[in-house]
Amino acid sequence: MIKALLIFYFIFSISNAFSKDIPVIVISPGKNLQSKSSVGSDVEVISNKTLKNSNEYFIGDILDNNLNGINLFQSGGYGTVSGVQLRGQPKRYTTVYIDGVKVSDPSTPSNDYYFNNLMSGSFERVEILKGAQSSLYGSGALAGTIQLFSKKGREGNNNDINISKGSFNSKKVDLSFDGKNNKYDYFIGFTNFSTDGESAMRDNNEKDGYRNDSLTMNYGYNLNNNFRLENYLYYNDSLLEYDSVNNSQNDLEASDDQQAIYTGRIINKNRNFKNTLSYNYTYVLRNTTGNDKKNYYGYRDAINFLSEYNFNLDSKIIFGFENEFDKAELYNYYTDSAYSESDEAIYSQYFDLQLRRGEKTFTTFGLRRDDHTTTGDYYTGRLTASHMLDNYTKLRGNFGTSVRFPSLYSLHHGNRLVVKENLKAETGKSIDIGLEKFFPQHNINLSATTFFLEYKNDIKGWASHSGGVGEKYYSGGGLYALNNSNSKTESYGLELQTNWKPNNKYDLGFGYTRTESYDGTTCDDPDSTAGPGTAACIDEMNVRIPRHQINLIGKKNFNNNLSQTLKIKYVGERRDLGNINNNFEDVILSQYFVADLFTNYQFLDTYNINISAKNILDKKYSEAYEYKAPGRSINFMLKINY
Numbered sequence: 353m354i355k356a357l358l359i360f361y362f363i364f365s366i367s368n369a370f371s372k373d374i375p376v377i378v379i380s381p382g383k384n385l386q387s388k389s390s391v392g393s394d395v396e397v398i399s400n401k402t403l404k405n406s407n408e409y410f411i412g413d414i415l416d417n418n419l420n421g422i423n424l425f426q427s428g429g430y431g432t433v434s435g436v437q438l439r440g441q442p443k444r445y446t447t448v449y450i451d452g453v454k455v456s457d458p459s460t461p462s463n464d465y466y467f468n469n470l471m472s473g474s475f476e477r478v479e480i481l482k483g484a485q486s487s488l489y490g491s492g493a494l495a496g497t498i499q500l501f502s503k504k505g506r507e508g509n510n511n512d513i514n515i516s517k518g519s520f521n522s523k524k525v526d527l528s529f530d531g532k533n534n535k536y537d538y539f540i541g542f543t544n545f546s547t548d549g550e551s552a553m554r555d556n557n558e559k560d561g562y563r564n565d566s567l568t569m570n571y572g573y574n575l576n577n578n579f580r581l582e583n584y585l586y587y588n589d590s591l592l593e594y595d596s597v598n599n600s601q602n603d604l605e606a607s608d609d610q611q612a613i614y615t616g617r618i619i620n621k622n623r624n625f626k627n628t629l630s631y632n633y634t635y636v637l638r639n640t641t642g643n644d645k646k647n648y649y650g651y652r653d654a655i656n657f658l659s660e661y662n663f664n665l666d667s668k669i670i671f672g673f674e675n676e677f678d679k680a681e682l683y684n685y686y687t688d689s690a691y692s693e694s695d696e697a698i699y700s701q702y703f704d705l706q707l708r709r710g711e712k713t714f715t716t717f718g719l720r721r722d723d724h725t726t727t728g729d730y731y732t733g734r735l736t737a738s739h740m741l742d743n744y745t746k747l748r749g750n751f752g753t754s755v756r757f758p759s760l761y762s763l764h765h766g767n768r769l770v771v772k773e774n775l776k777a778e779t780g781k782s783i784d785i786g787l788e789k790f791f792p793q794h795n796i797n798l799s800a801t802t803f804f805l806e807y808k809n810d811i812k813g814w815a816s817h818s819g820g821v822g823e824k825y826y827s828g829g830g831l832y833a834l835n836n837s838n839s840k841t842e843s844y845g846l847e848l849q850t851n852w853k854p855n856n857k858y859d860l861g862f863g864y865t866r867t868e869s870y871d872g873t874t875c876d877d878p879d880s881t882a883g884p885g886t887a888a889c890i891d892e893m894n895v896r897i898p899r900h901q902i903n904l905i906g907k908k909n910f911n912n913n914l915s916q917t918l919k920i921k922y923v924g925e926r927r928d929l930g931n932i933n934n935n936f937e938d939v940i941l942s943q944y945f946v947a948d949l950f951t952n953y954q955f956l957d958t959y960n961i962n963i964s965a966k967n968i969l970d971k972k973y974s975e976a977y978e979y980k981a982p983g984r985s986i987n988f989m990l991k992i993n994y
């Protein structure tokens with residue numbers, strides 16, 4: 353932690369020699385639109401331009417390749433289980449929203465979200481808000497939130513067609529239609545993706561196929577100058593052939609999954625007030641086939657009210673309530689019985705005060721109360737500050753507390769729950785300090801963030817093997833008992849990012865993340881003799897979190913129509929969990945470099961050709977134990993806009 357602070361201080365000390373205005377970028381980290389210069393939290397934005405020009409099929413890959421402090425792990429190729437980890441924390445500590453709707457799966461053991469089926473074609477912007485954010489976003493936002501915004505209608509009537517063909521017999525078709533006038537706007541998008549794939553398991557050559565069909569519909573109608581109606585619908589149907597640890601040599605097993613998301617809202621604007629009333633519905637079906645056929649159903653209904661009052665320039669108060677109702681139907685592994693049903697509810701109230709003091713200082717104070725039907729009341733809060741040292745230098749800070757309630761699985765499913773009746777919510781806190789700086793003489797922008805996160809009462813899972821209850825924590829298994837631990841989990845580190853545009857031909861980017869993330873008291877100092885890889889510490893390091901990660905991006909514009917981008921990523925060693933094949937002994941995943949090359953060619957203002965060569969050096973590496981990452985692949989994409 354001291355090292356990170358010293359580096360941050362050095363960067364801060366040299367910053368005052370340069371000048372450039374901070375650009376005005378409008379984002380929505382506080383559930384309302386704000387200029388980026390007024391935001392004290394660490395927030396990153398993947399713009400519509402980046403998404404439009406991206407050659408990636410999936411949102412998870414875009415997050416992994418463009419942002420610091422984010423780690424994506426995937427157990428194989430397209431469609432296999434993938435999760436996004438923020439700041440050294442498991443995926444269950446990051447909440448994900450699509451157009452304001454929480455999209456975690458209530459039927460999973462950890463009530464988290466997997467990115468493996470989320471295609472990129474229907475989204476226009478992504479915002480990542482780092483640090484504890486429970487005061488605004490409720491349960492689960494210990495490490496941060498990821499918000500995705502779907503495409504809206506543009507002026508006139510527009511039609512887009514994207515066609516892709518590539519390695520592993522991969523095929524993708526995107527069709528979209530959108531429009532807008534003074535009265536209404538609409539967007540309809542459909543995506544079909546299929547691939548023969550390759551084996552997800554190490555030392556196995558059979559293919560794991562994958563199919564994905566997605567439908568997105570967005571409709572807005574202006575009743576008058578004060579009232580607007582909005583409807584959003586997302587539906588996804590996917591089929592994945594997968595390899596399990598116990599049956600790795602064939603594809604008897606598959607997962608046929610469905611997800612539906614709907615939100616309807618009415619918005620009223622009257623002078624300085626803006627009120628939004630919405631109803632959200634989420635449905636998830638996970639259907640496993642083969643020798644172990646099981647269905648898992650997850651449902652979520654939510655009624656939300658949000659009110660915003662702007663009483664001065666960049667000064668406002670927002671307040672609201674959220675009523676969330678979760679339900680799951682799960683097969684009971686322990687009794688091999690029929691499905692059992694469970695449900696819980698969360699009743700929440702919150703407010704957030706955003707103040708502008710003078711021309712340079714912005715502060716935010718928020719407070720939230722969550723009433724969970726089983727674990728009771730919890731209060732969370734946040735305090736942020738943003739100060740413009742001059743027109744070109746921004747200093748920001750964020751402190752927040754957080755809460756994560758036990759999942760339905762934790763509370764109601766499984767016969768070997770150790771102290772189920774005494775389960776409490778997990779609680780945490782985080783702080784981060786950051787600096788954003790422009791260097792106009794060299795056309796360089798720089799950001800540096802140091803962070804610290806801690807949470808307690810972490811809910812543990814023990815894998816059941818040899819007829820008993822094991823001693824180690826396994827995050828993804830179905831056979832486990834649950835208990836509260838007296839230990840604490842900590843994560844701290846440093847994020848550095850810079851972009852340099854020396855001229856109109858070149859764009860260069862560099863990102864570095866140092867993360868120390870560990871569980872318990874044995875590993876209080878990972879730099880001591882009880883460091884990563886030692887017997888005293890290996891069982892305590894958080895799973896699949898690299899201590900060092902580097903992202904390099906270089907783009908060359910040959911002319912107005914032709915550009916080429918090279919992306920290089922380095923990921924350091926990570927701890928992972930063992931399985932039945934190695935007697936459940938923990939392992940260390942090797943470090944790796946991977947390079948991708950992308951080529952874009954625009955012609956006739958209507959057509960765009962993208963060629964992506966991923967893992968061009970055909971590196972062999974793993975992001976999860978016994979599962980291999982895809983080898984070299986080449987994909988061709990034609991985009992037609994008219």
